Amino acid sequence: MNGYSARWLRQGFPWVYPAEVVGAPPGAGVEVGLRAPDGASLGRGVADEGWIRVRRFREDDGPVADILAERVRCAWELRQDALPPETDAWRWVHAENDALPGVRVDVWGEHLVVSLDSPSLMVLLDPLLAALRAHHPATSVHVGWRPDPRETRAFPEPPGRVLGEPPGLVEVRERGVRFQVEPAARKDIGLFPDMRDNRAWLDPHWAGRDVLNLFAHTGAFSVFARRGGARRVVTVDLSRPALARARVNHALNGLPAEELLEEDVFKLLDRLRRQEQRFDRVIVDPPGHSHGDGGSWSGERETPRLVAAACRVTREGGWLLAASNLGSVSRKEFQGFLAEGARRAGCRLQVVHEGTQSPDFPAAVHFPEARYLKFVVAVVRSG
Numbered sequence: 001m002n003g004y005s006a007r008w009l010r011q012g013f014p015w016v017y018p019a020e021v022v023g024a025p026p027g028a029g030v031e032v033g034l035r036a037p038d039g040a041s042l043g044r045g046v047a048d049e050g051w052i053r054v055r056r057f058r059e060d061d062g063p064v065a066d067i068l069a070e071r072v073r074c075a076w077e078l079r080q081d082a083l084p085p086e087t088d089a090w091r092w093v094h095a096e097n098d099a100l101p102g103v104r105v106d107v108w109g110e111h112l113v114v115s116l117d118s119p120s121l122m123v124l125l126d127p128l129l130a131a132l133r134a135h136h137p138a139t140s141v142h143v144g145w146r147p148d149p150r151e152t153r154a155f156p157e158p159p160g161r162v163l164g165e166p167p168g169l170v171e172v173r174e175r176g177v178r179f180q181v182e183p184a185a186r187k188d189i190g191l192f193p194d195m196r197d198n199r200a201w202l203d204p205h206w207a208g209r210d211v212l213n214l215f216a217h218t219g220a221f222s223v224f225a226r227r228g229g230a231r232r233v234v235t236v237d238l239s240r241p242a243l244a245r246a247r248v249n250h251a252l253n254g255l256p257a258e259e260l261l262e263e264d265v266f267k268l269l270d271r272l273r274r275q276e277q278r279f280d281r282v283i284v285d286p287p288g289h290s291h292g293d294g295g296s297w298s299g300e301r302e303t304p305r306l307v308a309a310a311c312r313v314t315r316e317g318g319w320l321l322a323a324s325n326l327g328s329v330s331r332k333e334f335q336g337f338l339a340e341g342a343r344r345a346g347c348r349l350q351v352v353h354e355g356t357q358s359p360d361f362p363a364a365v366h367f368p369e370a371r372y373l374k375f376v377v378a379v380v381r382s383g
Contacts, residue, residue: 007035009043009056012366014101016045016054018265025053026218028120031064045101048120051150055101055121066328067370071100072131084200086176089193090360097364104146105306106193107133110139111167115146127161140164142184160184171252175200177223178252180245188216190245195285195323195365198375201355202321205300206230209280212272212313215347219257221283221321226255234259234279236268269309278315285323303334307341311349314380320349326370334374338355346383353377 005020016034018025026032026047032054034042043067043262044064045056057064068359075098082089093327095117101126112132116122129141141163144156168184174196199221206228213222215234217239222235223246235257237243243260249255261268265286283305307322314320322333342349353373357363363370 001036001039001043003036006040006042009036011035014045014056014096014099014367015052016056017051018053021053025049028118029123030121033061042092046123048118050118050153051148053101055117057099057101065124066229068100068124068127069131069134071098072128072135074098075100075105076135077360079360080205084175084196086173087196089172089174089179089191090196090358091193092136094361096367097362099364099368103128106189107136108167108181108189109170109172111164111183112136112138112141112348113173113183113189115141116143117146117148119145122159125159125162127283138163140167140183142167144186147246158186174220177227177367178249179218179220179223180248180252180290184190188242191220192217194373195220195375196358198323198355201353202220202377203228205319206281210278210315211281211283212236212279213283214269214288214310214311215284216242216246217285219240219249219260221285222246222248222255222257223255225281226250226257227253229381230281232259233257234261236261236263238262238264252316265306265381266309269313272313273375278318280315280318282310282314282318283321283323284310285321288326303337304340304344307338308344309317311342311345311347311380316380316382318380319352320376320378320380322378323375326373327369329374330373331374334376338376338378342380348381348383349378350381351376354377 002020002022005016028049029270030047031046032047036042041061043056043059045054047054058067075093088109090107092107093100093103095104106113143162144158169180169182172179172181179191191207206225207232209228210232211225216235216237219235222233225233235246240262243262247257357373
């Protein structure tokens, strides 16, 4: 490694980029030792051929496979201390933040989903599965890819099911509330456990309120709002399958789901503004990128416009609940987006709560991309 990479590795950073490798690069999936320019050992990792050249798994010279069981055990014990009761949908291994770079493991009841950032990490699959099954007797294990947006390579078909029968649709619980998920789905399993603690914080604040849930996905916030005694809940998403799952999730919990709207969020917000409809809680939790009738939408580019439109349908003294899962957007930048949106709407925002991802999505302090989820509760005041 060159001197720049050596400095970062000594500070705990787990990646080596292609430009930092001195000499012939190793092949993908090869276990390699890392050396500083002075020959000092910097640990061992697994080589790749993409935008990351090596992911470091340990800081000494021992075999990578030998460390997996210990890392999995530590991750398991952390979750047993951190998870709330009656919850069986959670993240067991959170990649770099659990010292297993490029590896994520999610638990969906009796089923496990292993997501790898690159096919090069398949060399670790057998010892990883052995380590997982030592703690969790999974009915099925599904393996898929989770390529970074910066990845330019075309990956082969992912392995898919490697243990047990395909699970199909299964029921899981979050603090006793029931949701339907599809563990083997590649991109849309149906629930985001990283939002769990933010949903819990809101539990005492739904009763008697009118709620507008935008980019609602399968309606988790809507279900909790209904369960918490909300007077009216409008659930909005452009995906018909997501809204169908939202209806199922309400039914699983014996709750009504009267207003499920398959609409473009911006068009709906404009219509609600013109109709002078106002809400006490407006939830703005968009994906990083979305496509609607008006074209594509980018979270980094369009958040101020979305915030402005949402503020215009929020009652005086009501709450804007705004979230971003873009790791490329800092907390400071996100607050700037909120401030600009409020300025455009001619109102003021008072932040009363800030949240982040649930503790089964821990953040390693030496890994700058770790705290990706921003969640702000702000009171909307007239200008």
